[in-house]
Amino acid sequence: MKFLVLWQMELSLLSPEMARAVGGMPAYGEKLEQAGKVLARYHVVGSHGGAWIYDVDSHEEFERLLATAPVFNFARYTVHPLADMGPASD
Structure with a gap:
């Protein structure tokens, strides 16, 4: 099952801990991509967040x-659940 996840940082929580969390996202995302759990990761231009497809x-x-x-x-x-639009191809 696939999900499109749009996430945006809650700027009212700005803190050193938040900065460390943001810094950890690239490695976290790479690990999930290598495991096949994240198909794509994007930065949403003009936003403090991203769009990931799980x-x-x-x-x-x-x-x-x-x-x-x-x-x-x-x-x-x-979170947006995604559904295939046609027959599955193998």
Whole structure:
């Protein structure tokens, strides 16, 4: 199952801890890309956040991956479940 996640930093929580969390996101994202759990990562221009496409096996796995993101406690998330528009190709 795939999800588009738009996340934006909550600037009212600006702190040294938030800066460290943001600094940890590239390595976290690379690890998930290498594991095949994140298909793409984008910066949303003009925003303090990003857009990531997750490909996971279950809702529980998806929630765990979001909850372990370094910025989890400093960001707002909008989650869009994605569905294929045509027959699957192998």
